[in-house]
Amino acid sequence: MKILYICTHNRCRSILSEAITNYLAKDTIEAKSAGSQPVGQVHPLSIRYLEEAGFPTEGLKSQSWDEFEEFQPDIVITVCDSAAGESCPVWFGKSLKVHWGLADPSKIEGSEEDIAKAFRACINEIASRVEKLKALAGQDLPLEQQKQMLREMGAQ
Numbered sequence: 001m002k003i004l005y006i007c008t009h010n011r012c013r014s015i016l017s018e019a020i021t022n023y024l025a026k027d028t029i030e031a032k033s034a035g036s037q038p039v040g041q042v043h044p045l046s047i048r049y050l051e052e053a054g055f056p057t058e059g060l061k062s063q064s065w066d067e068f069e070e071f072q073p074d075i076v077i078t079v080c081d082s083a084a085g086e087s088c089p090v091w092f093g094k095s096l097k098v099h100w101g102l103a104d105p106s107k108i109e110g111s112e113e114d115i116a117k118a119f120r121a122c123i124n125e126i127a128s129r130v131e132k133l134k135a136l137a138g139q140d141l142p143l144e145q146q147k148q149m150l151r152e153m154g155a156q
Contacts (some may be wrong), residue, residue, distance in 0.1 A: 001137040003031045004073035004095070010035025010062040011043045012106040013079040017126050019055045024130045028137040032073070034065035043106045049119035075150070080104065096143065098150045100129065129153050 003021060007014035014033035021031035040062050047057045076095045079102045102125060105118035132153045136146065 001029045001075070001133075002071060002073045003029055003075045003077060003133075004065070004068055004071060005031060005033040006035065006065060006076060006078045007033070007080040008035055008037050010038040010064075011041065012046050012104060013102045013122065013126075015042050015046050015060050015062070016050060016123060017077070017079055017102075017130075019050050019057060019060055020123065020126045021130050021133070023055050024127060025134045025137065028134055029130075032068060032071055033060075034063050034068055036065060038062040038064050045106060045115065045119060049105075049116070049123060053120070053123050055123075075146075096146060096150070098147070100153075102126070 005014040005017040005021075010033055014035065018031045018033035021029055025031075042060050042062055047060070050057050050060075073095050076097045078097075078099045102122055103118070105115065105122045108115050108118040132149075136149050136153075141149070
């Protein structure tokens with residue numbers, strides 16, 4: 001199964017999702033991430049807290065969804081509300097599209113501990129969803145059943 005995670009700037013939540021998915025589900029899922037308006041760099045705290053949690057960060061980069069036309073994802077998952085409302089490229093046409101809203105830990109203002117808690121909570125939420133995705137990846141289910149399972153995992 002191929003998954004493309006989308007967030008407008010592709011610097012935090014989609015990056016976290018890509019790294020966590022590729023580590024936890026490496027035998028069943030290939031994940032990439034992109035943005036409709038990528039900023040060109042990964043948020044440094046995304047790297048910091050991924051590494052703290054034991055996830056590899058090598059090769060992660062902020063990039064445009066235009067770079068993935070040949071990837072042909074089975075599922076496109078938006079992880080930020082603004083990306084969920086955008087018109088996706090035509091080549092996403094055959095992909096199952098779902099929204100998994102995640103709070104943006106890079107927007108938290110407060111103490112270093114508040115920010116750390118936000119990143120750790122987001123990472124834990126993604127990891128929990130990826131564990132459920134692994135079960136879906138190995139099955140050949142009808143589209144409606146896949147959508148239902150994704151909804152039960154947090155998709156909207």
